[in-house]
Amino acid sequence: MSLSLERKSGPGPPVSGMRLADAELGDLYPIGLECLYLDLRAPCDLYRRLQDGEMVFFARRGIPFDQEARDRLHELGVSELYIREDDVPRFFTFIRETLEKIVRDNSVSPQKKAEAVHVSCMETMRRAYADPRAVFLQQAHEVIAPTVDLIVHDDVATRALVQLTAYDHCTYVHSTNVGIFGIALARIMYGQESVAVMERLGAGFFLHDLGKCRIPVEILNKPGSLTPKERRLVNRHPRDGYEILRLEGFMTDEAEILTLQHHEREDGEGYPAGLTSRDIHPYARICRLVDIYEALTADRPYHKRRTTFEALKFMQEQILTDMDQELLRNFVLLFAKS
Template structure:
């Protein structure tokens, strides 16, 4: 199957000494059938950028192969070209998802790369325009998951690679929508679409948590844990300020760390007061965390994670919902 490019270091936006701002884009999002949407640059080390391709270049397989041989996974664009790149990304993934001649495996790979790309941008710079862009990329993703069983299976398989915060958000979004499809299908696509943004953006508030706390290898101090527990409310506030706080996103963002026994946060809700949508997100969040390499724990296999969730993580998991979740991993 198609695998996403391996990311050795999470690419981040960068501002040069002269004040020019460059944004990373995944090479997997540049499709050989389309022309380059704007000027493309290579990072040369430090804060240097080398012009690579002019807007309108027929970015074909030979360009991609040459870069891959050099170990390049990301190119860069100027900040002022971000709108051009986003329009290109939205157009290409929409066309690919709707193209009946395109294989489900390719659709899944393109969608997964696009979601990672836009989520990395939102986490690094959560301005309202980027949240809007994320929402517009999430919509065709939800459409693909709801309409194509084979593509959904490929998306589930693609979640096994690379686990930075933005990848975790992408994975939880995919799991959340796929599970919601099992529970709500064939009723209301619009309902799944509204909740989908909440699944993908559930951890947006983590961009306000200091990186040393997010990546701390040991146990958090009480003061550090207090900071970490603020991220659901921070995410709620950011979505509200950006104008994307649907009822579904509000519930998911605020409640995805609540537990049935009342030991969750931020409001210590008990089982009877936790919304089903938050339960879906919590389940996806727990699974992706267990199957990821974290600063304090090595990743577990799918089998090990599901076994652990069924037998030991009782306070976090709705067991009836869990039985539906397991179906996502059956071929």
């Protein structure tokens, strides 16, 4: 895969390294390198961005993506490639089918399965939160299903998955982490539930913050205090998320509970409905607990991340009520086993 920047003369397909005008490219969608699984063929044409911002053709669809190719890109400081927007459905089909094969393959190690699940979830959540239309919510659900299956049936892979959670303030990263933690804790608390219920719970955990896609990023990342108007906008995101899921046809009982109740509090000071302890569903308590933990351990513009120990201690002493202490004790087990 030569990275020569010479322009190809005459008609025909572009060559690796060829600079391309915006008109030739159309809309491009970024993908993480880790989504191109080693020793598998690229599902579509790949492009990369040069340091000066120009786009070049990198590799043709079908080329084996090996460690040499990945190392070469890392040496160039490349962390993501690009695909054409009209190739996005093909790309997400590749992610889903590859993930299903990896999760079901007994010869693949739990660590490798966990890595594949984490990468796939991050990529699909990034797309769903950026553009929460039905087609992308469906793609998210198709990746969540094998994720739930792995967590429910493989303790070793679950422990590896917990270790892989990233410390980033992006909403899709936060939601990926909450999804992983939420399923893992729900499995401890409600492991007797059917796979179908666990899958619906998983989808609710991963998409609990979908309404944040309607909040301007400068408000989400504001380092200082929010104005009353900004706070009202932020506090609207549970209802906005509920409305998006309802309009796009992805509303379930579990999604309704998790989307609307994950910011409710025992004392009635939560939002959006000001529910008190007896009205908050146990599923929502799980979501709130893991949501708080993830927020405390992530780098945010308005605070530095805490360690796992610091976050759990703070939650036990300052935030959670007696009703949530059993949840916290079971949540700690995820880290005690790791």
